[in-house]
Structure formats: C-alpha cells, structure tokens
Amino acid sequence: MFRAPGPLAARPGLLRIGTRGSALAVAQTTTVAEAVAAATGLEIALVIVTTHGDTSRAPLAQLGGTGVFVSALRDALLAGACDLAVHSLKDLPTGPCPGIALGAVPHRADPRDALCSRGGRVLAELPAGARIGTGAPRRAAQLLARRPDLAVQDIRGNVDTRLARVDADLDAVVLAAAGLDRLGRAGVIAERFPLHEVPTAPGQGALAIEVREEDRGSAPYTAALAALDHAESRAAALAERSLLAALEAGCAAPVGARAAVAAGRLELSGTVYRLDGSAQLSASAASAWAGADDRAAVALGRRAARELLDGGAARLAPLGGSA
Numbered sequence: 001m002f003r004a005p006g007p008l009a010a011r012p013g014l015l016r017i018g019t020r021g022s023a024l025a026v027a028q029t030t031t032v033a034e035a036v037a038a039a040t041g042l043e044i045a046l047v048i049v050t051t052h053g054d055t056s057r058a059p060l061a062q063l064g065g066t067g068v069f070v071s072a073l074r075d076a077l078l079a080g081a082c083d084l085a086v087h088s089l090k091d092l093p094t095g096p097c098p099g100i101a102l103g104a105v106p107h108r109a110d111p112r113d114a115l116c117s118r119g120g121r122v123l124a125e126l127p128a129g130a131r132i133g134t135g136a137p138r139r140a141a142q143l144l145a146r147r148p149d150l151a152v153q154d155i156r157g158n159v160d161t162r163l164a165r166v167d168a169d170l171d172a173v174v175l176a177a178a179g180l181d182r183l184g185r186a187g188v189i190a191e192r193f194p195l196h197e198v199p200t201a202p203g204q205g206a207l208a209i210e211v212r213e214e215d216r217g218s219a220p221y222t223a224a225l226a227a228l229d230h231a232e233s234r235a236a237a238l239a240e241r242s243l244l245a246a247l248e249a250g251c252a253a254p255v256g257a258r259a260a261v262a263a264g265r266l267e268l269s270g271t272v273y274r275l276d277g278s279a280q281l282s283a284s285a286a287s288a289w290a291g292a293d294d295r296a297a298v299a300l301g302r303r304a305a306r307e308l309l310d311g312g313a314a315r316l317a318p319l320g321g322s323a
C-alpha cells in the first residue's frame with residue numbers, strides 16, 4: 001500500500017482508494033486498504049482528497065453541513081480519480097447520489113459516544129456549571145437531559161483540536177468513541193455512554209465504502225467489496241439511516257438511533273430530542289433477520305420513523321436541514 005503524491009492513472013492490478021486527509025480518515029482508510037490487499041492481492045494506493053470542510057474554519061452550518069466532507073470525495077470517484085471512496089457513514093447525506101452505490105459497510109466500530117474530561121471525571125462527577133463542548137445538537141440535548149446544570153459550548157474541528165479544548169478552556173468534550181479508538185487515543189476516554197441512555201448518530205462508528213454504480217458488479221470490485229462488507233453492520237447502519245431519512249432529518253438533527261442484530265432479529269430504536277433536552281420521544285421496531293437484506297433494513301427504519309412522526313416528533317424538534 002502506498003500514498004499517491006498526486007493524480008494517479010488507473011491500471012490493472014491497482015486499486016485506488018480515495019479518502020479525506022484528516023488523521024482519522026487516513027487511519028480508517030488504511031485499515032480498509034490493508035483488508036482489501038490481504039483478501040485480493042491487489043496493489044492499493046491511497047488517494048488523499050482535500051475537501052472544503054477540511055480547509056475552511058467557517059462554522060459547519062455555513063458550509064452546508066457535514067455534506068461538505070463528502071462531496072469532494074464523491075466528485076473524485078465520479079471523475080475516475082479513485083476507484084473506491086471511504087467515508088464515515090454518519091457523514092453521508094441520506095439521499096442517493098446518482099452514479100454512486102454503497103459498495104460495502106465494514107465491521108462497525110464502537111458506536112457509542114465518549115466523554116473526555118479533565119482529570120478523567122465521568123459525567124456524574126462533573127461539577128454544576130461545568131463547561132462541556134460539542135458541536136452536535138443531539139449531544140447537547142442528551143447532555144442537558146441528564147445534566148441540565150451543565151454549560152454546553154458549541155465547538156468544532158478535528159479530534160485533536162477538540163481534545164485540546166479540554167486542557168485549554170473546557171471541562172470536557174464529547175466525541176465518537178470510534179474515532180478515538182481508530183486513532184489509538186482510547187486512553188483519553190473517561191466514560192463511554194451506554195447506548196440505551198445515549199443513542200448516537202445514525203451510522204456512527206460505521207464506514208461506507210462507495211463505488212461507481214457501473215463498477216460494482218465487476219472484477220476486481222466485487223472481490224474487494226465482498227471482503228469488506230459485514231452484513232450485520234450494514235443492516236444496522238441502513239436501518240438507522242433509513243429512520244433518519246424517513247424523518248426527513250439532516251445529519252445534525254437531534255436524533256439518536258441504535259440498531260443491532262441479536263438472536264436472529266434486527267432491532268432498531270430511535271429517539272428525537274427537544275433541543276434543550278427537556279423532552280424526548282422514542283420508538284422501536286424489530287424484524288426477523290435472515291441475512292443480508294437491504295430492503296428489510298430500510299423498511300424497519302421507515303416503520304420506527306412513522307411511529308415517531310405519529311407521536312409528534314416534528315413538533316418536538318427541528319428535523320429538517322443538513323446542519
């Protein structure tokens with residue numbers, strides 16, 4: 001495996017995998033590349049695609065939401081500058097992208113949120129008024145639901161930037177455990193919030209491997225994608241995303257979800273929060289799990305979303321918009 005220093009032409013036996021350039025993205029994509037190389041014997045090149053979201057310091061909402069991280073990579077894939085693209089699945093907009101297919105969802109990492117605090121204090125140990133940083137309305141609402149006395153601060157930036165705030169001016173930050181684990185930074189985690197109390201962003205901890213629609217059924221893509229795909233992770237991620245899509249909610253809406261295959265069933269639950277954490281609404285659904293079936297997973301997400309909407313989810317929280 002090597003990193004392409006610039007544009008790299010396609011050639012037989014070479015698979016070019018596109019990634020964002022952040023430390024986390026490169027770590028994730030390296031794991032993917034190693035798995036494909038081991039399973040297929042293909043030579044793998046990492047193609048780093050710089051996105052507007054990486055270079056701008058403007059607030060995420062102003063940039064058009066987390067979709068900015070995704071579109072440059074998709075453009076590179078469609079333009080033939082790479083053969084596969086690796087994204088954090090939770091950053092993908094829920095709508096389809098013409099010409100691009102979801103090729104694989106690899107084995108999901110820890111979907112939980114992690115608290116990183118000064119002195120390693122867990123949430124219950126933080127003093128009243130403690131300053132806690134997150135850029136996600138969902139995380140803010142969940143924190144306030146459990147600790148209305150906390151002062152939640154809006155922050156953004158990559159993992160290191162956000163962790164640095166704990167030493168600088170904040171008492172704690174909340175981050176995805178998966179990102180910290182993948183960066184070898186699990187040591188900074190004071191507490192992983194249990195999923196039944198803190199359901200996380202749909203798709204959190206999962207990766208999405210995208211492929212050009214016209215390539216997905218042919219060699220060497222089929223072998224690479226088969227080596228990467230993990231059916232249970234794919235079903236869970238699709239069910240969670242389908243819930244978000246059916247709520248017509250953006251990726252920054254105050255919506256938590258968790259799905260998993262257990263004892264032959266695919267189980268999903270979703271929760272919508274009032275932004276200040278003072279109210280929430282949950283729904284769950286389950287269906288028999290008989291192996292890979294994207295449509296069953298999507299149907300499950302729609303069912304849970306319908307229950308949430310019927311229960312008044314749209315009155316509880318602003319669901320629309322991507323930021």
Ligand SMILES: NCc1[nH]cc(CCC(=O)O)c1CC(=O)O
Pocket residue numbers: 066088089090091174175176178179203204205206207
């Ligand atoms: N919103 C940005 C983002 N997209 C994916 C991850 C972490 C890795 C993952 O969830 O797969 C993060 C950082 C975070 O939420 O702390």
